[in-house]
Amino acid sequence: MDGKSTEREGNHDVEVSSIQLLNERLDLTLAFSKRYQMSSAVVYLRIFLPLELSHPKDNDTETILLNKISARLHGSLRDIDTVIKVNSRDFMIVIADITEHDCQVICERIIHSISAPYPNDFHYFSISSSMGICMYPYGSEERDELKTMAKIQMYDALELGENRCSFYKGDLNQTAYRKVIIENDLPYALKKGQLYVHYQPQYCLKKRAIVGAEALIRWNHPSLGEISPGEFISYAEDAGMLNGLFFWVFEEVCKKMKSMKDRRLKYSINLSVNQLLLDSLILDISNIQKQYSIQAAQITLEITENIEIYTVRKVNEKLHLLKEMGFTIALDDFGNGYFSFSDFIKLPIDFIKLDRDFVFSLLKNKKHKGVITPIIQMAHNLELKVIIEGIEDHTQFTEWVKLDCDLIQGYFISEPISFEELTESIAEIETRVAGDFSVNEPQ
Incomplete structure (x- = not known):
């Protein structure tokens, strides 16, 4: 499910309801996982669009393409999973009751789906992505820390190359951590x-x-x-x-x-x-x-x-x-x-x-x-x-x-x-x- 509503704060669009919805869903998932002693995952996904879409004249094209990407993303997940768009090209995904191996399979399926050719007017666009994953309870048991670590691992995956995913294993990539702090x-x-x-x-x-x-x-x-x-x-x-x-x-x-x-x-x-x-x-x-x-x-x-x-x-x-x-x-x-x-x-x-x-x-x-x-x-x-x-x-x-x-x-x-x-x-x-x-x- 996607949730998105923006309000103007100075000159920066803050997607308030999206973050609230993400936190609510994640709190619910963590409470359920803790009660039934199950593992879950927080995934931070960043989409990289082609440079041809970097100009304002292509805003409509970019919106249509992002909608197609979002549809593919939802199609790669289960009904019980939650997808939240946190900004123009980033998504956070909450995956409940999942092992690390199965989470790896799902993430690779998402990457393959997103990067596959787009028909009609979008066939010539090359789409890539990077994904960072932090598992509960191994990576952290705290909501905000799970989100932060997932984002850090997204940057770690980015350093590995296009269309890669990276799991947080306890070793903090200081370069990726710095990027997250700056961006946040x-x-x-x-x-x-x-x-x-x-x-x-x-x-x-x-x-x-x-x-x-x-x-x-x-x-x-x-x-x-x-x-x-x-x-x-x-x-x-x-x-x-x-x-x-x-x-x-x-x-x-x-x-x-x-x-x-x-x-x-x-x-x-x-x-x-x-x-x-x-x-x-x-x-x-x-x-x-x-x-x-x-x-x-x-x-x-x-x-x-x-x-x-x-x-x-x-x-x-x-x-x-x-x-x-x-x-x-x-x-x-x-x-x-x-x-x-x-x-x-x-x-x-x-x-x-x-x-x-x-x-x-x-x-x-x-x-x-x-x-x-x-x-x-x-x-x-x-x-x-x-x-x-x-x-x-x-x-x-x-x-x-x-x-x-x-x-x-x-x-x-x-x-x-x-x-x-x-x-x-x-x-x-x-x-x-x-x-x-x-x-x-x-x-």
């Missing part, structure tokens, strides 16, 4: 004040001055300590939190900017394509601007270059609206995208931001300079400026000064720092970096 705690991190913004300065080579800073979200977890966005952003995406995090960062930046009398610096904020295509984006951004009396010209929106062909037109339309509002537009991770040059030159952008891999490839193979130099020249011919990130040391800095980039960003300039540290250290950073020039300033 992230929805509450914002409410509990654990998230904050640091700013990484952007240095203009021609002006020899700090002209901007990129706003970067950070998470100080109470038990795990500092967690990098590279580790938790994917979980935020899975939990449907990315939009909420973007607007939170945008508002945090605006709050800080309002407190500054000197507003010469521009602040860059990352914006994904999916967020860019939100119907409410323009209105929501405009309302925050007005609330804090911030001019759009003071903000650069960095858009990832992972723009699929079929979204170029819609992306173009939204970017033109943002440009009309006065925002500066940067195309982040340039060189990793999928669209053509003809599409690229139509985008109303002001900057391209070269992927940090270019930095390392340049130093490892001097032949790559012959590829990178024309890219920078092309950008300048199109009246675009070039930002390079990931500059870690003096050698890299010198190489990129020679290549006539416009802005430099990386630990050589400064690590990400608090807003207060940024405003207090601008002069010191400028003096230090100016002293490290070993080539003539680009003309």
Whole structure:
């Protein structure tokens, strides 16, 4: 049986009734198992859909396919078993009166059923899954611990490869445990004040001055300590939190900017394509601007270059609206995208931001300079400026000064720092970096 009802909590959908139903069914199963001295199992199942369904235009297709998967899942279980959908791609299953061997058979049957080809319009989609299992009473006798251990084992199964299941045997996989803690705690991190913004300065080579800073979200977890966005952003995406995090960062930046009398610096904020295509984006951004009396010209929106062909037109339309509002537009991770040059030159952008891999490839193979130099020249011919990130040391800095980039960003300039540290250290950073020039300033 599936139970699902959502209520809005900030910007995160919390499936309240699903969790309540799961707990009720599990409590009942555990009480029955304890009374009659039987074993039971909690299974955590994660479905992996094809990348083709990662865009909003495919939401209807994804829903239909998930319904088909759910039907197959129910068909692989007994009437006495309980299936609860806990989020967009995860299910928890309560299996009563089952041995470990029989549970293994059922789980393998589920995996086989889900991964089998889908007829008609879905035959070309490849579906995979991972399953974690914790048995009562061997794994645990506590409801919440059974659920947690099953989820940890799901990540353990994922490390083994596609379409695998893993039983909790008492040995805790610390990597999988960390993933579960991050995923479970992230929805509450914002409410509990654990998230904050640091700013990484952007240095203009021609002006020899700090002209901007990129706003970067950070998470100080109470038990795990500092967690990098590279580790938790994917979980935020899975939990449907990315939009909420973007607007939170945008508002945090605006709050800080309002407190500054000197507003010469521009602040860059990352914006994904999916967020860019939100119907409410323009209105929501405009309302925050007005609330804090911030001019759009003071903000650069960095858009990832992972723009699929079929979204170029819609992306173009939204970017033109943002440009009309006065925002500066940067195309982040340039060189990793999928669209053509003809599409690229139509985008109303002001900057391209070269992927940090270019930095390392340049130093490892001097032949790559012959590829990178024309890219920078092309950008300048199109009246675009070039930002390079990931500059870690003096050698890299010198190489990129020679290549006539416009802005430099990386630990050589400064690590990400608090807003207060940024405003207090601008002069010191400028003096230090100016002293490290070993080539003539680009003309």
